[in-house]
Amino acid sequence: SSELTQDPAVSVALGQTVTITCQEDSLRRSYITWYQQKPGQAPLLVMYGQYNRPSGIPDRFSGSDSGNTASLTITGAQAEDEAAYYCYTRDRRDNHVVFGGGTQLTVL
Amino acid sequence: QVQLQESGPGLVKASQTLALTCTVSGDSISSDSRDSWAWIRQPAGKGLEWIGHINPSGSTNYNPSLKNRVTISVETSKTQFTLILTAVTAADTAVYYCARDRFFGISSSRGYYYGMDVWGQGTTVTVS
Numbered sequence: 001s002s003e004l005t006q007d008p009a010v011s012v013a014l015g016q017t018v019t020i021t022c023q024e025d026s027l028r029r030s031y032i033t034w035y036q037q038k039p040g041q042a043p044l045l046v047m048y049g050q051y052n053r054p055s056g057i058p059d060r061f062s063g064s065d066s067g068n069t070a071s072l073t074i075t076g077a078q079a080e081d082e083a084a085y086y087c088y089t090r091d092r093r094d095n096h097v098v099f100g101g102g103t104q105l106t107v108l
Numbered sequence: 109q110v111q112l113q114e115s116g117p118g119l120v121k122a123s124q125t126l127a128l129t130c131t132v133s134g135d136s137i138s139s140d141s142r143d144s145w146a147w148i149r150q151p152a153g154k155g156l157e158w159i160g161h162i163n164p165s166g167s168t169n170y171n172p173s174l175k176n177r178v179t180i181s182v183e184t185s186k187t188q189f190t191l192i193l194t195a196v197t198a199a200d201t202a203v204y205y206c207a208r209d210r211f212f213g214i215s216s217s218r219g220y221y222y223g224m225d226v227w228g229q230g231t232t233v234t235v236s
Contacts, residue, residue, distance in 0.1 A: 030219055033224070044227075090221075097161065
């Protein structure tokens, strides 16, 4: 199955832009999906496909997915964006799901 | 609006079998044959781990690290699906989530793509 690599922690100053990345080297994967998880809550879908935001997700969230790296960018980070972010994909060969290890975003 | 709710024992003794149920309201498991219905878990302070999923047709996929101990099935009502995990140990202590893994589309370069768009609130399972 695929394996997804994320940086464990990233920080951003309030109002600035931050990019969270997810890398997978086998290229057997489908598009990366992104989740936001705040303490004590279930994960929330924030990006799917290359750059699709579910209804209700602010447009300061954007995504890209090309080659072996997918990115989630928050333009003008807000205090409420402080959370863990997980990437997810399916292996196209065996249909197994894999999550990245997660990136803890701190908004300073 | 689709909602999911996990239920089951909060405490299980080591070596015994864990059984959890996810109840689907506002939709049916069979409403879209391309969707999957998944179980995910998260040990305290750690990341998300996919356990496995089932399609409305009944086909399943499991995490290879758990494959020998896991069974996921759909109830005949098509409004519940269950997780059975045998021979549990302390390492199985976690918050367990169920989720709908929705089919979103097809890409010529990436094939089918999905996303877990509806989650249950999670249920804490402790193995003693």
